Amino acid sequence: MKITYLSHSCFLVETSEYTILIDPFLTGNPLAPVKAADVRCDAILVTHGHGDHIGDTADIAKANDATVISSYEVIDWLSRQGVKKGHPLGLGGGFNFPFGRVKLTVALHSAGYKPEGSEDFLYLGVAAGVLLTAEGKTIYHAGDTALTLDMQLIGQRNRIDVAMLPIGDNFTMGPEDAVLAAEFVKAGLVLPMHYNTFPPIKQDAEAFVAALAEKGIKGNAIKIGETITV
Ligand code: NI
Numbered sequence: 001m002k003i004t005y006l007s008h009s010c011f012l013v014e015t016s017e018y019t020i021l022i023d024p025f026l027t028g029n030p031l032a033p034v035k036a037a038d039v040r041c042d043a044i045l046v047t048h049g050h051g052d053h054i055g056d057t058a059d060i061a062k063a064n065d066a067t068v069i070s071s072y073e074v075i076d077w078l079s080r081q082g083v084k085k086g087h088p089l090g091l092g093g094g095f096n097f098p099f100g101r102v103k104l105t106v107a108l109h110s111a112g113y114k115p116e117g118s119e120d121f122l123y124l125g126v127a128a129g130v131l132l133t134a135e136g137k138t139i140y141h142a143g144d145t146a147l148t149l150d151m152q153l154i155g156q157r158n159r160i161d162v163a164m165l166p167i168g169d170n171f172t173m174g175p176e177d178a179v180l181a182a183e184f185v186k187a188g189l190v191l192p193m194h195y196n197t198f199p200p201i202k203q204d205a206e207a208f209v210a211a212l213a214e215k216g217i218k219g220n221a222i223k224i225g226e227t228i229t230v
């Protein structure tokens with residue numbers, strides 16, 4: 001399985017047959033290494049309805065005829081943006097797709113969305129993390145979240161090969177809490193995300209990886225545009 005980091009919380013996961021995109025925030029993202037129009041995928045996982053996660057989902061889904069998997073509220077809203085293939089999941093619920101299994105996990109965060117030109121927030125359900133299992137590997141993408149003891153359960157109930165954890169602070173947990181989160185989920189490899197995109201979430205990812213190493217946890221400050229094989 002190959003994982004490519006497309007900045008912020010966006011990752012492209014490639015199995016031998018399928019390409020799965022997570023949280024595609026590319027347009028308006030100063031660090032995005034690719035244009036939304038150049039991304040090819042079979043499925044898109046959206047952790048929650050904030051603009052920096054839902055991002056280009058509607059355009060990419062329509063251009064690729066991709067299946068979007070997210071909360072009931074996000075899928076309903078996307079269907080009104082012309083997305084034809086949506087699959088809603090609730091927290092704690094999973095489903096076996098042709099490319100693998102997706103399960104939504106608890107995240108402690110919000111999920112309101114402000115459509116362009118609107119002064120009001122649209123209710124888009126609750127924030128989630130995702131567990132993606134394909135070809136015998138399980139990836140945990142935590143979405144945006146605070147540190148929570150629920151992560152212990154995620155580590156107990158799953159053998160996590162790769163965990164993507166936010167380290168930006170300000171809107172999510174910061175690096176110190178993310179080290180504890182990494183201990184909770186017991187991942188074979190931790191990839192930091194949700195940092196440096198904007199000034200309030202500036203962080204030193206190499207320092208985070210060093211802090212993980214002190215706890216005996218393997219981390220990789222994956223570069224934007226870099227692909228790793230797991
Ligand atoms: Ni968010």
Ligand code: MN
Nearest residue numbers: 050052144171
């Ligand atoms: Mn975010």
